[in-house]
Amino acid sequence: MGNILEEFWYGNINPQEQSKESSRAIKELIKLMGRNRDRLHDSMTEEQRETLEKYDDCVNEMYGLIELEIFSYAFRLGGRLMLVTLMDSGEDA
Structure with missing residues (x-):
């Protein structure tokens, strides 16, 4: 134990990386999002590109906070389970 x-403390276990890599659907969606974002970016003026970058920064920060909340909840739930x-008396078994 x-x-x-x-391993977790030293950052050798990273749940975020594993979850993104394990799902083919997520990989495909990330590729599609990247292509669409590139097309959008290429059609914009410089001022619009700066606004898009600021938007991307906010979205990334929000996703990071959401992932932290989900991780914290799941960790606590796992601990409770x-x-x-461990406390179960075995009466149901």
Whole structure:
């Protein structure tokens, strides 16, 4: 148990990277988003491009905060499930 906590602490375990890489649907969606964003970017004036960059920065910050909230909730939920499992008297089994 201590080994996995150390790996997590030192950043060797990154749940975000694993989730993005594991889903083919997400990979395809990211490619499509990139192509569409590039087309949009190429059709804009310099001022519009700057506004788009600021928008992208805000969206990325928001996604980071959402991912943190989801991770925190899931971690706490997992802990509660383990606690209930360990505290279960075995009456239902």
